Amino acid sequence: MSGSVTVVGLGPGDPSLLTESARHALDRATDLIGYFPYVARVPEREGLVRHASDNRVEVDRARHALALAASGRHVAVVSGGDPGVFAMAAAVFEAVEQGEPGWRNLAITVEPGITAMLAAAARLGAPLGGDFCAMSLSDNLKPWPVVTARLEAVLRADFVVSLYNPISKARPWQLGAALDLASSIRAPETPVMFARAISRPDEAIRVTTLSEAEASQADMATIVILGSSGTRLIPREGKAPFVYTLRSVPGAA
Amino acid sequence: MSGSVTVVGLGPGDPSLLTESARHALDRATDLIGYFPYVARVPEREGLVRHASDNRVEVDRARHALALAASGRHVAVVSGGDPGVFAMAAAVFEAVEQGEPGWRNLAITVEPGITAMLAAAARLGAPLGGDFCAMSLSDNLKPWPVVTARLEAVLRADFVVSLYNPISKARPWQLGAALDLASSIRAPETPVMFARAISRPDEAIRVTTLSEAEASQADMATIVILGSSGTRLIPREGKAPFVYTLRSVPGAA
Numbered sequence: 001m002s003g004s005v006t007v008v009g010l011g012p013g014d015p016s017l018l019t020e021s022a023r024h025a026l027d028r029a030t031d032l033i034g035y036f037p038y039v040a041r042v043p044e045r046e047g048l049v050r051h052a053s054d055n056r057v058e059v060d061r062a063r064h065a066l067a068l069a070a071s072g073r074h075v076a077v078v079s080g081g082d083p084g085v086f087a088m089a090a091a092v093f094e095a096v097e098q099g100e101p102g103w104r105n106l107a108i109t110v111e112p113g114i115t116a117m118l119a120a121a122a123r124l125g126a127p128l129g130g131d132f133c134a135m136s137l138s139d140n141l142k143p144w145p146v147v148t149a150r151l152e153a154v155l156r157a158d159f160v161v162s163l164y165n166p167i168s169k170a171r172p173w174q175l176g177a178a179l180d181l182a183s184s185i186r187a188p189e190t191p192v193m194f195a196r197a198i199s200r201p202d203e204a205i206r207v208t209t210l211s212e213a214e215a216s217q218a219d220m221a222t223i224v225i226l227g228s229s230g231t232r233l234i235p236r237e238g239k240a241p242f243v244y245t246l247r248s249v250p251g252a253a
Numbered sequence: 254m255s256g257s258v259t260v261v262g263l264g265p266g267d268p269s270l271l272t273e274s275a276r277h278a279l280d281r282a283t284d285l286i287g288y289f290p291y292v293a294r295v296p297e298r299e300g301l302v303r304h305a306s307d308n309r310v311e312v313d314r315a316r317h318a319l320a321l322a323a324s325g326r327h328v329a330v331v332s333g334g335d336p337g338v339f340a341m342a343a344a345v346f347e348a349v350e351q352g353e354p355g356w357r358n359l360a361i362t363v364e365p366g367i368t369a370m371l372a373a374a375a376r377l378g379a380p381l382g383g384d385f386c387a388m389s390l391s392d393n394l395k396p397w398p399v400v401t402a403r404l405e406a407v408l409r410a411d412f413v414v415s416l417y418n419p420i421s422k423a424r425p426w427q428l429g430a431a432l433d434l435a436s437s438i439r440a441p442e443t444p445v446m447f448a449r450a451i452s453r454p455d456e457a458i459r460v461t462t463l464s465e466a467e468a469s470q471a472d473m474a475t476i477v478i479l480g481s482s483g484t485r486l487i488p489r490e491g492k493a494p495f496v497y498t499l500r501s502v503p504g505a506a
Contacts (some may be wrong), residue, residue, distance in 0.1 A: 005441075016274040020365065024269070058500075064495045073294035084374040090382025095266035097487045104489050112367045114272065115368035118427075121337040122363035129343025130401055133412060142502035150384055152352075159386060197323035220408040234350050236357050244346035247311075 004068035005106060007083040007092055008076050009113020010041055014199035017119065022111040028075045029076035032151030034088070049073075054244055055132055066103045082115035086136050086164045101204045116223045117162040123205060126240035127193060130230050130249070132160040137174050138168075144174070151178055152243035155185040160231060160245055163224040167215060173225065175215040180227055183210050191227035194218055207243055209234065255323035260330050260336040260345050262366020263294055266319055270372065276362040282329035287317045287341070291331045297427060298380040302326075307409035311344035312345055319471055335368035339389050339417045367475045370415040373448030380446060381485050382498035385413040390420075390427050397427070404431055410437040413484060420468060428468040428477065434478055436463050444480035444496055460486065460496055477481060484497045 006025045013019035026032075031049045032039050039052035053061055066074045079087035089110050096103050121128045133154045138184045151167055154161055161182075183191075188211035195206040196219065206217055210226070218224055230246035264270035282301065285292050289305035302350035306314055318328045327393045332340035342363050343395070349356050354443075374381045390399055406453045407414050414435075419428040435443075441464035449457040449472065459470055471477055 012271070014274070016277070017365070019264070019270050019272055020276075021267070021269040021418070023273075038449070082371050082375075084371065084379045086379050089375075089379035090497050093382075093487060093495050095501065096495065097485065097497075100300060104495075108495070111373040112270070112371045114365045115371065118335050118337060118365045118368065120334075122342075122365040125346050126337045126342035126363065128337050128345075128387075131383070131388045133387070133407070134381075135384045139505065141500050143321050143504050144503050145421070148505070150410045150412065153406045154386065154412075157406035158399075159403065159407075176281075195464065213329050220482040232350065234346060241350065242346050244350075245453060246347065247343045247394050247401050249503045250398050251396040252392065252394050 002106065003044060003072045003074055005065050005075045005092065005108045005122055006111055007023040007089045007109070008078050008114035009082045010038055010078055010080055012081060012116055012119035012198045012200070017114050017199055019111065022113060023054070025111045026076055027045070029074050031068055031073045031075045032078060033061055033075055033227065034078035038080055041082060042078060044169060058088055059095050062088065062092040065092065065107065066099060068093060069106050070100070070102060072121070079113070082113040083108040083110055083117040084112065084218060096128065106197040116164065117225070119198040120223050122227060123195065123198055124193055126244040127225050127227060127231055129245035129247050130160060130228060132162065134146045134162045134164060136164045137178055138165040138171060139164045139174060148181060151181055152185070155182055158228045159245070162226045163226070166218045166222060166224045168220050175218055179210070179213050186210055186226070191224040191231045193227070194222050194241060195225065198222065202242070205240065208243060255359065256327055258318050258322045258328045258330060258345065258361045259364055260342045260362070261331050261364045262335040263291055263331055263333055264333060265369055265372035265451045265453070266294070268320065270367050270452055272366065275366060278364045279329055282327050284321055284326045284328045285331060286314055286328055287331035290357070291333055294330060311341055312348050315341065315345040316352060318345065320351060323353070323355060323360050332366070334367040336363055337365065337367045338368040338387060343390065345393060345475060369417065369451065370478070371487040372451040373446065373476050373478060376448065377446055377453055377460070378495035379497040380478050380480060380484055381413055383481060383502070384502050385415065387415045387417060390431055391415045391424060393413035393416040400427070401434060404434055405438070408435055411442045411481045413481045414479040416479070419471045419475060421473050428471055432463070432466050432468060439463055439479070440482070444484045446488060446496060447475050447480040448478065449475040458493065460494060471492070
């Protein structure tokens with residue numbers, strides 16, 4: 001009997017933001033693999049074996065999942081957000097490519113989820129209403145000059161930019177450098193949004209401007225969205241402003 | 254009694270790819286507004302008034318929704334995919350900003366959904382595993398030189414690029430021009446993915462290369478994903494290859 005691997009997106013946190021398809025995939029699993037806070041989100045169930053890990057090496061977890069599947073287990077690899085966006089899916093396929101030839105014939109599927117950028121955008125209004133990019137600000141897996149070259153390119157081309165992994169204890173200065181770069185290219189009043197732990201009990205949102213934004217306003221659970229020239233605020237009485245980006249760029253036919 | 258507007262993401266098509274939260278928003282609505290194929294996805298229910306429209310002017314639909322909400326109705330504005338990504342949410346906030354002052358105090362929320370790019374990526378493997386961009390190839394709302402300048406910038410900076418609205422009867426040549434531009438910058442063997450109607454009965458996926466890709470392989474229901482230098486194929490016996498993008502860029506510390 002052959003097993004399977006399903007890489008499941010748990011969304012931003014609130015269980016109501018899972019898709020029904022992702023929930024069914026969790027219901028069918030015999031084994032659960034993932035970073036422990038994600039595994040902890042899945043309710044206990046008789047017969048479900050949990051392999052929570054604080055291992056930061058995603059490819060090790062992916063190999064473990066594939067080996068279990070090859071032995072006939074039905075493994076759900078869980079990620080926050082969408083598993084294909086700075087999460088476990090790419091690590092699983094990397095492990096497939098580098099691993100045992102038989103792993104390629106396993107049933108491997110991906111269940112999409114609401115990634116942090118979309119959850120944050122929905123809370124704010126529609127800041128991704130125009131063209132946008134998603135970048136990881138981590139230089140663990142790519143050289144810092146590549147990060148800055150990419151960021152400069154999309155800032156100059158007037159994309160809205162979502163920065164994943166903006167800051168951590170081991171990477172304390174990168175977000176400040178990114179904000180400095182943005183300030184050298186975009187207007188000081190450009191809206192900047194810090195969206196932390198969306199849909200979780202400790203959710204926090206801050207709408208500020210490029211001239212006021214500070215790296216200390218972010219932590220590991222934050223996504224930072226840099227507005228474009230078309231990003232606008234709609235002030236409201238007694239409430240946070242709506243933030244949206246114009247769909248149109250001046251000069252269209 | 255004051256009403257509300259909820260802009261709801263219906264996901265790529267299969268009802269199991271809705272979030273539970275989006276489904277609850279549909280259950281609470283008194284009125285449904287949207288482009289008719291999206292309204293048609295929502296099951297009939299006693300007391301639910303349907304305002305399906307073939308009107309392509311999104312802001313008109315948004316104003317209609319806001320006026321109904323101001324009269325006390327609970328309106329769900331439905332979009333395919335995620336409403337914040339080339340869909341109805343930005344049009345709703347544009348209408349709020351330009352419309353009656355009272356509209357700003359309405360309860361307006363956005364329910365995120367699985368956007369086409371994430372649904373396509375999940376089917377293919379993990380092609381968005383690195384930094385990526387989402388662009389609309391339509392020049393209805395922005396000048397074509399802006400489209401090409403943005404596309405050139407992200408192609409040169411080695412982002413994976415998802416092209417929304419790649420082609421239509423009124424815009425027959427733009428995708429060909431975009432593929433030509435990509436061919437002038439990226440290697441001919443770069444993977445290119447055409448993902449059509451993901452999760453719907455007429456789903457179709459084609460994995461090809463930049464040198465083989467042709468605009469005629471896309472239609473209005475297709476999203477086109479241009480791989481980066483880190484996008485790889487994993488061939489499989491008797492099945493479509495997995496496609497994924499390396500998380501790492503050579504040269505990291």
